[in-house]
Amino acid sequence: MAPEIYNLAQSPVSSHAFSPDHSQVAVSLNTNDVQIFSKQGTEWVSTDTLSEHDKLITSIDWASSSNRIVTASQDRNAYVWQQTADADGKIVWKPTLVLLRINRAATHVRWSPKEDKFAVASGARAIAVCSFDPENNWWVSKLLKKPIRSTVLAIDWHPNNVLLAAGSADMKARVLSAYIKEVDERPSPTIWGSKLPFNTICGEFTSPSGGWVHTVGFSPSGDALAFASHDSSVSIVYPGSPVINIKLPTLPFVTLTWTTENSLVAAGHDCQPVVFSGAQDGWQVVGSLDDTSAAKSPVGSKSGYGGSPTVGRLNAGAFATFRDADSRGQSSIAGSGSGDTKLLTVHQNTITSVRPYEIHGGQVTKVSTSGVDGNLVIWNTDEVMTSGIASLTSRLGSSQIR
Amino acid sequence: MDVNFRKIDIDVYDEDILHETELYDSDPRDPSQVLSDARQKQVAVRTALARSDIVGALSSILDSPPYGPGVDEAKDLTLQTLLTILNTTKAAEIPGVVKALSQDEQDTLMKYLYKGMAMPGWGDISGSVLLGWHEKLTEIAGTGCIVRVMTDRRLV
Structure with missing residues (x-):
């Protein structure tokens, strides 16, 4: 089955989160408001707007069993939204303030697996771990500060509700304890450590070539950690053994999610979700969920330089553009039509977020992606386009230059 | 309007400033x-x-190159x-040579190509030679190789 493609807007989708029953999706369209879209037939229609933030919303998460939305924004605040009846008996989303106590933008937010806590990453070199204080009817936070040296860009919860992974612009991914005495039971020992008071550092891992860490993710069991960084690399950590680094020939990934204990999907600046698989003895690229071998819509024939579909065409393409502009007064945009700027991938720009969509028997069978092109796409994870890593590389290369 | 305040280095007032040296080993x-x-x-x-063993020559020079402060002579x-x-x-011969290099060696070679292009006229630098290598290296190692040169703070 082909991926389901929906165009939500002409503006970038910064973040997306589906409702528990998948009938609604909350997105940030690069604005201060959360838009809630509802599925009507085969279309998504905007049905609700959550306005409270006064700066760009960076991240949204929708708790699946408690049906609450949490949003993080550059205005240094987070809100928890809950459906309540207003004075007229109408069901509305009502915000609750969160006392984050950070002095820089909030960058990423995720509910813990039990949904009794959430963590907010921020530019204040800190992660706020928030829990509910019923006496005052607000969410209070405890800050994880040490040893973070720069903006935290991504977080992910361990299934035990206590450990937290964080990726940061100081080129490191860390595993920390976010144990809150009032909320959590004493966690049983994990492979990452046995005594876990708040702010215990269970691991610190550096990206291979100095890239800031864009995204982190625990495997479903929590026994392995993956992170992707801006040096076009994906690293997988099994505690106690050397970090597995995969350096890619493509542009960097900014988001990833595990699909099984032995596979994950990563996506980013190359505009397509790429599947990795492996185990403790090694990992490799398997293929792409996107079939980039054929154009989705007719692509205008390119004049002249049709050469090999490799990155080398980058030079040739630019050369031809300038030569045509110089000698014939021809701009290639006017000359060959809009087909020239169409990518061979489904997403036409950077993918900002990939998230599990459908889980069957412990395996993620579908993932959803949202991108800077305003598209929301749902992919089947078992439809991997494999034709060898080499051809993937050249396809990735060719897809960038169109 | 007095705009001199814009030149104040606010980082010196930050006790917890992140130093360049903390970002790499x-x-x-x-x-x-x-x-x-x-x-x-x-x-x-x-x-x-x-012995006209170009791959061997490149591998030995690209292995653990000098980086960081205080080693300018070794870098030159x-x-x-x-x-x-x-x-x-x-x-x-370039494509064959590039293919024979390891991924780390390819990344390091790209670092030197960019370093060379940033120093026109220095020593025996020839722009056309560097561009020729750059083209072949990008075809084989991809754009990821260039991205790694930009992010890596271990400057050669």
Whole structure:
């Protein structure tokens, strides 16, 4: 089955989160408001707007069993939204303030697996771990500060509700304890450590070539950690053994999610979700969920330089553009039509977020992606386009230059 | 309007400032050790080139290159040695040579290509030679290789 493609807007989708029953999706369209879209037939229609933030919303998460939305924004605040009846008996989303106590933008937010806590990453070199204080009817936070040296860009919860992974612009991914005495039971020992008071550092891992860490993710069991960084690399950590680094020939990934204990999907600046698989003895690229071998819509024939579909065409393409502009007064945009700027991938720009969509028997069978092109796409994870890593590389290369 | 306040370095008032040196692991070798390593490699490269073993010459010069502060002499020597290899390789041989290098060596070679392009007129730098290598290296190692040169703070 082909991926389901929906165009939500002409503006970038910064973040997306589906409702528990998948009938609604909350997105940030690069604005201060959360838009809630509802599925009507085969279309998504905007049905609700959550306005409270006064700066760009960076991240949204929708708790699946408690049906609450949490949003993080550059205005240094987070809100928890809950459906309540207003004075007229109408069901509305009502915000609750969160006392984050950070002095820089909030960058990423995720509910813990039990949904009794959430963590907010921020530019204040800190992660706020928030829990509910019923006496005052607000969410209070405890800050994880040490040893973070720069903006935290991504977080992910361990299934035990206590450990937290964080990726940061100081080129490191860390595993920390976010144990809150009032909320959590004493966690049983994990492979990452046995005594876990708040702010215990269970691991610190550096990206291979100095890239800031864009995204982190625990495997479903929590026994392995993956992170992707801006040096076009994906690293997988099994505690106690050397970090597995995969350096890619493509542009960097900014988001990833595990699909099984032995596979994950990563996506980013190359505009397509790429599947990795492996185990403790090694990992490799398997293929792409996107079939980039054929154009989705007719692509205008390119004049002249049709050469090999490799990155080398980058030079040739630019050369031809300038030569045509110089000698014939021809701009290639006017000359060959809009087909020239169409990518061979489904997403036409950077993918900002990939998230599990459908889980069957412990395996993620579908993932959803949202991108800077305003598209929301749902992919089947078992439809991997494999034709060898080499051809993937050249396809990735060719897809960038169109 | 007085705009001089814009020139104030606010970072000096930050007690918890992040220093450049915290962002990468510094070279465990002593600066004098780095320099003598670079000299040894120069000799090794000459011997390899005399046997016209370009891959061997490149591999030895691209292995643990000098980086970080205080090793400028070793850096210059390494760049100079590398340039002799690049300049003497025939254009037709470049793809084969690049393919024979490991991924780390390819990344390091790309670092030197960009370093060379940033220093026009220095030593035996020839723009067309560097661009020729750059084209072939990008075809084989991809754009990821260039991205890694931009992010890596271990500057050669």
